[in-house]
Amino acid sequence: MSDLGYDAAHMLGAVVLLMSFALLYQRRLFSLLNVFTMQALALTATAAWQAYSHGEPHLYITALLTLVLKAILIPVALHRIVVKMKIHRTIEPALGIGLTMVAGVSLVTLSILLVLPVTADATALTRENLALSLSVVLLGLLMMISRRNAVSQVVGFMSIENGLILAAVGVAGMPLVVEMSVAFSVMVAFIIFGIFLFHIRERFDTLDMQKIESFRGESD
């Protein structure tokens, strides 16, 4: 692959990771959704670029799906849910920016330390792409753990999915990428549908033991 192709793919992957970091410290739901939209756009560009540079036309479908679903439909739907449930003013008790960044950077370090030694004989692009996508997955998990609101958990979940698609488009000739991303999107759609239908505002995990016991129907 030409230097330009390599650089562009690398840069786009890095933008997706950068957006993951930005997601971590957004405390207002609207800004969270905006950052997520930008991550989806970066992912769209990555998939389209891989489709072009590797000559794999089916990745254009992945790019198109990402664009339509994750950059347009889902953010719009979540935006409406946030307005409807009147939680747009909520400021989430996320961890401090400093602490979150330290945790995020250590996760990225971890994934680089994990991936680079085991992929010694793969191409440079594959290796770095894998390290980037594992970082995005881990940051998404961090976000799901540190957030309480159902909407931001879903955003965390979808950023994990973005990491997976980043990994899948980076591996040469991976079959079924489109099918698997469709299956995943169906799942996300159901989750969003669930929030919308049942007005799930918060995840139910709580540190209040009394509350947990009553949820389990085991209060006495």
Next chain:
Amino acid sequence: MSAVAVIVATPLIGAAVLALVPGHRLGARLNIGFSTVTLLASLVLFGLEPSSGALFVVDAFNIYLIALTAFVGLTTSVFSASYIAHEIAVGKLDERKLRFYHAMYQAFMFTMLLALSANNLGVMWVAVEGATLTTVLMVSLYRTAASIEAAWKYFILCGVGIALALFGTILMYMAAQPVMGPGMAAMTWTELMDHVAKISPAILNLAFVFLLIGYGTKVGLAPLHAWLPDAHAEGPTPISAVLSGLLLNVALYAVLRFKMLLAANGQAIAPGPLMIAMGLASLLLAGLMLYRRRDVKRFFAYSSIEHMGIITFAFGMGGPLANFAGLLHMAMHSLTKSAIFYAVGHAVQVTGTQRMDRISGLTVSHPALGWGLLAGVVAIAGLPPFGVFMSEFLLVTSTFAREPLLALPLVVGILVAFGALVLRVQQLCFGAPGGVEGGGASVEPVPVQGTLVPLYAHLALVLVAGVWLPGPLVAWFQTVAALLG
């Protein structure tokens, strides 16, 4: 059309038909009908040679799980028919929900059978993901706050698990692609098994860790088991039966397929210690948790975690004997646990409560049901003459012979769980019968027209397996045990 295509297509057609059929009686009958066709088709498989194509693979390993799944699917559909008739009578469910329920039941069977028979990593992943979706919808069927919470928790936790499994699948392809070239071959089980020796073990190791954690979430292995008790307790009881009896097996099957790849590779890390650790953790944790449970369905859900722990431990130990014990225990647990859920389902209906301290004296008030439940619990506790005793005995003795230090926590875990089961079953089955709850003065309690055929059919099979395993079955479990490495 091959038999395996019929097995997979029947429930899919069933789902489409049942989505259109009004009336829960007709729906329940059709549900049984489609399940019967699936079971018959899966029995045909035994007469055919093992085969593999681009889409499906049938070998010694999955054929028995396919037959088991189809069988428990059928018996559960029979139980479900009598269960939902009562739920309709007491007004807990309505026709519209039941149409949805029946369609989802067949869709769930479809995803499980597809996951078991798929010859492709990606297709299997999509199928397991579909199984998650359909069960989430069924767990939340009652639409109570608790059931929606349970479904949500299940969804989020298993969603993350499924995501990690996909990452593992991508890694697996990445490991295979340099050797086998780009394209579908590097995602096909049979092709992978042929070429796995040449695949770089480093990425394979990394992939397996993700797959174990990802699919392990669905197996209900500690510490990723949090979704399981809620999902079992809040959904309709037939769903608890198929979740425990079948879905956990399917997820474990996925892990074991990857373990086979690692074993065939030779240079990759031994997956054993990881699986032993997770298995023991689940066994001990669930064993201790059993003592504090007050909800009867939740109680048996923890018992499922315990048994999945034992099975995972067995496959982690590896070797012909432990693998044999693991395979046998998978079948025995699935039959026994679904039988227990059939009994519990009717017990909850006749007493009107899931609280264990309010259910008592079942052997006096409902002898057939009470003794059936007692036999089921005796079987699951691992007492002779039932099949679970055989598999646990085999596992414990083979572990003592090879790793006495590991046998110690295993035995402790089994005994701890045994104590809890004995403690609870006394209260459930003996003593003075409790009254019926939820009836009140104004509402007449609706008599329960339960069927006990599925319950006793399962118990009979488990009993026969405990007393006498047919020779061909033993030979064939041994072949699979050798395959698993």
